[in-house]
Amino acid sequence: MKIPSDGKLLRIFIGEADKWNGNPLYEEIVLLAKRNGMAGATAIKGFMGFGCKSHMHTAKLLRLSEDLPIVVEIVDSEEKINQFIPQLDTMVKEGLVTLEKANVIMYRA
16 A cells, blocks of 8 residues: 555544444544555554543543543545545544644555
């Protein structure tokens, strides 16, 4: 698979406790990206953050499962990302989705 050097980076900021069809939303997004033939997707768990409601989410020693922030990153061509966004729109009820230019230096198997 080849990604053009002028790709796009899609970032989805959600919570660890967010669900889609009873499953973790971040897992469902990554699986959907795979089914759609995206070049790749990565879910990253944060240890501290807050969103539009200003509710602090943090990983403290005594509170290890406090709905920590999750960022899902997907890099691919602009065309494939644009086709993926409408599907994503139905899944993400709360969160932030950003899209930015990505200068793809290499993508190797």
